[in-house]
Amino acid sequence: MKTGAVVLGLLLCATTVFSGQITITSLPYSINQGQHSRDAIDTITIAGTRLTSQTDGIRFNPEYHNPISGWLLNLVSDTIEFAAGGGSNNEGIAVMSQADYPAHNLTINGGWIICKSPRDNDTNSSNNTCMIFGGEDILLKNVNMVAGGYDGKCVVGSGYDFEISGGQYLSRVNYYHSRCQFDAIIMNFSQVVYDEDYALAQSHTCNIKIHDIKITNAPHAGIRVASTTGSLTDYAVVKIYNNDINIDARNFRYTSYSGTCASSANPFGIALQRVGPGSEIYNNKITSGTSFGGGRGILLETARGSSRSFVEVFNNYVDTHEGPNSEYDENHAEFHAVRMRNDCSYLHFHNNTVIGTGDNSTATSSYGKSISAVRYTFDGTYGGTNSYNIIENNVFRVKSLNAGVTAYAVCFDQVDIPDTTMTFRYNRLESDNILVKFGELNGGARGITLHGDTLRFLSPSYEPETFHVGQFCNDFNSSRNFARDEVYQNGASDTNIVISCTTRGQNELGIQRLLRVKVLGNNGYPVTGAALTVTNNYRKSVVSSLTAGNGIVSGPATYWWESGTSSDSTAYNNFTIKAKKGTDSTIVSTRLTATSAIQTITLLKTAGDSSANCDTCGVICGDINDDGSVNVIDVAYLIKYLYRNGEAPYSMVAADVDRDGVLNMLDAAYIINAQYRGGGDLRCW
Structure with missing residues (x-):
């Protein structure tokens, strides 16, 4: 009699259990942490290629002070279908945590998780989610999901170092209650908080990482990450990259x-x-x-x-x-x-x-x-x-x-x-x-x-x-x-x-040009310490300074101004430029426009300093390899210097083409934009 009872019990069991491995034969099913073999990783598979549940799919449950840890749900190409009988609040995969004991070290590999809710316009068959979670160091690798029903979603949760890598995420949802509550979103991570001290102690780098996935036919938003509602201090840290997202709202x-x-x-x-x-x-x-x-x-x-x-x-x-x-x-x-x-x-x-x-x-x-x-x-x-x-x-x-x-x-x-x-x-x-x-x-x-x-x-x-x-x-x-x-x-x-x-109302817009003036001596070298002033046609001084070691003074000058409530000022031109060193002075007049280049003014009785810091003398802006021209070769030269231990530019001034004081990829992009896409002049000085 005992033997028959044991045999009957084995036939009715929903799983086959080996050391470090569980095979699920029917759904719904709960994985309890007490079932873990204490190997580093226990593997879970399903019998056959497809299991269907009228309600939930698989639930990972912790024990008291014993969180979910060390599991691999290895679906590969298998399919889990859930909510086939209708009803609400069903979950394809649920990973549960408890306070101070978060689930961690869980991987789901491959497969399909599909909501089979029979109707999408039935509020009695609503809020079914392919996966909900709370925890840390959880990886979804090449998992595919299909949301369905009323208010259906693919992924909902919060935690640290939750990663989705690869996979397709689709939605069959056409009816939902509120766009403000993101009721038909593909992925919703809300109330996510990054605690710097905790993250450092646990070696976490972010809350949510999503990459190399494809979202198709989303009825509302694709990916949402939100920290504490109303907080001015809480925040989430996210890494979202290399994804292909298509939205078709309804x-x-x-x-x-x-x-x-x-x-x-x-x-x-x-x-x-x-x-x-x-x-x-x-x-x-x-x-x-x-x-x-x-x-x-x-x-x-x-x-x-x-x-x-x-x-x-x-x-x-x-x-x-x-x-x-x-x-x-x-x-x-x-x-x-x-x-x-x-x-x-x-x-x-x-x-x-x-x-x-x-x-x-x-x-x-x-x-x-x-x-x-x-x-x-x-x-x-x-x-x-x-x-x-x-x-x-x-x-x-x-x-x-x-x-x-x-x-x-x-x-x-x-x-x-x-x-x-x-x-x-x-x-x-x-x-x-x-x-x-x-x-x-x-x-x-x-x-x-x-x-x-x-x-x-x-x-x-x-x-x-x-x-x-x-x-x-x-x-x-x-x-x-x-x-x-x-x-x-x-x-x-x-x-x-x-x-x-x-x-x-008050409606105003001024048009400006960065006015750049170089003061040279009668020998062609820059004059340091010359007093330079620029005055507009309204006799207002707009630039006033001493020349630097390279002989240059620069400053923004407004040359056009329009206002809805005060008088327009459209007669700033011409501008008067005066350079003076001792008793030697020169005055020139110039018209400032959107295409004005650097202005050069010469003091005829003053010799420039041949030892002055003339970092722009003889320099062609953007000519990074000093071959006399600016082209894609200069871009390659800069990239090699920045990232491949290449030789330094012959002039750092010539390489800093966006004049922000830093050499980086933005300078390379700026050269390409200026030389080949009609993006305007390079600006080294």
């Missing part, structure tokens, strides 16, 4: 306006809220689908690095479009490929290509008629005082498929705190409508200086405007804005400025 639950959040609005491929120092987002490709509502690119909310470690966003390719939805109709939907808001600081956004497309046809559901490549906000609501953000060497392009589209390459919207510490430089701005917009729907934009960007109209263009300052006749403050050393192409112009209103 929410069939709402066919007409039903209130805020009742739609598919704000469907970003990557949405980051309160990420901090050490975070990196790079080499991602984000695109929009065309079957439904399309999507957006990257959202950066309160991304806060530090002076020692910026939040880095670089080398991403974003080509997106988004149509209207039940919350924002065709006349109110404002699409942006990249959004920076909620007081980001120490954010370095560089070398990205950002493209937004729109049209004026209601027949194309995935395109809208109000678009911007990037929309930037800094208003102090989230504690911001100085941003120190750097936005450089990007391509921001917006294009219209037909007339009637409002298209901003760059839109500064509600920059209520003068953002004088932001660096916006050397970007390429392209549009067939408006290149730069100061002030928009939410507020004005003030204290912004653009520097060295290339502004270019696309062909054909529709009512092209290089700069537009202000928003209708709202009482917004868009004052003290400047554009310095910009390069204008294909119809763009430094004097093509539209002021939206002359009766309300």
Whole structure:
């Protein structure tokens, strides 16, 4: 009798257990840490190639003060299906932790985890998730997931060094409750906090790392990482790179306006809220689908690095479009490929290509008629005082498929705190409508200086405007804005400025050129310590200084100013330059324009110092190998020096072509942009 009972028990058991190995034969099934053989890693497999559960899949449960650790779920090409019987809150894989004893050292390799919820419009079959977790050092390697049902998701959780490497992530979700709660997101990591002391003690480098995955047909956002809601100090550290993300937003639950959040609005491929120092987002490709509502690119909310470690966003390719939805109709939907808001600081956004497309046809559901490549906000609501953000060497392009589209390459919207510490430089701005917009729907934009960007109209263009300052006749403050050393192409112009209103608000824009003057003696050498002054046509001194060892004085000079409420100043030219050393003086007159080169003035009775620090004498800017020309060979020479122990440039001044005092890949990119892509002059001095 005992023998029969034992045999019957073995036949009914859902697993086959060997030393260090478990084979699961039916679902649902719970793995308890007490089952671990105490080998370093125990392996779990499933019988056959596919197991289906009416409810949950596999759950990893800790024991008291004995966390989940040391497991490999080796699916390879096998499939786990869950929630086939309907119902809510089912999970394909669940990794549980307990306070102070997080799950750790768990790997899931390969396979498919598929939500088989029979209906996606049934609120009684909702919130089913392919995987939930809490823990540390958890790796998903080449795992594939399919979300389904109402409010269905692929991955939800929080922890340290959680890594997703490779795999496909798809969604069959068409109905969900709230876009604000990210109810149909592919991956949602919320309330994530990086504690520097704890991370150092445990040798953690980040919270979340996601790379080399493909997200397809997402009904709302793709990847979201958010730290503590409302906190001004907590932050997450993320590494998101080499991913291919496609968004095609939809929410069939709402066919007409039903209130805020009742739609598919704000469907970003990557949405980051309160990420901090050490975070990196790079080499991602984000695109929009065309079957439904399309999507957006990257959202950066309160991304806060530090002076020692910026939040880095670089080398991403974003080509997106988004149509209207039940919350924002065709006349109110404002699409942006990249959004920076909620007081980001120490954010370095560089070398990205950002493209937004729109049209004026209601027949194309995935395109809208109000678009911007990037929309930037800094208003102090989230504690911001100085941003120190750097936005450089990007391509921001917006294009219209037909007339009637409002298209901003760059839109500064509600920059209520003068953002004088932001660096916006050397970007390429392209549009067939408006290149730069100061002030928009939410507020004005003030204290912004653009520097060295290339502004270019696309062909054909529709009512092209290089700069537009202000928003209708709202009482917004868009004052003290400047554009310095910009390069204008294909119809763009430094004097093509539209002021939206002359009766309300403060709308101002000044056009500047960095005026550089070199003082030489009668022998051709630089004169050190010469007093140099530059005065504009209004008899106001704009530059006043003694020449340095190289004989050069430089300083920004405004040569065009337009205002909505005060008098324009468009007659700054000509400028008078006076150099004096002792009793010897020379006065010249010059006209300052967008293309003015360095000015040279000679003191005829003064000999220059042949031993002076003339680091620019005989130097060709960008000629790094000193062969008399500037080309791709100089780029290769610089890269070899920077990264392959090559010989140093013959002149560090000639190599620092963006004049930022540092030699790096930005200088190489700047040469390529200037020499082969029409990006404007090199600037070594």
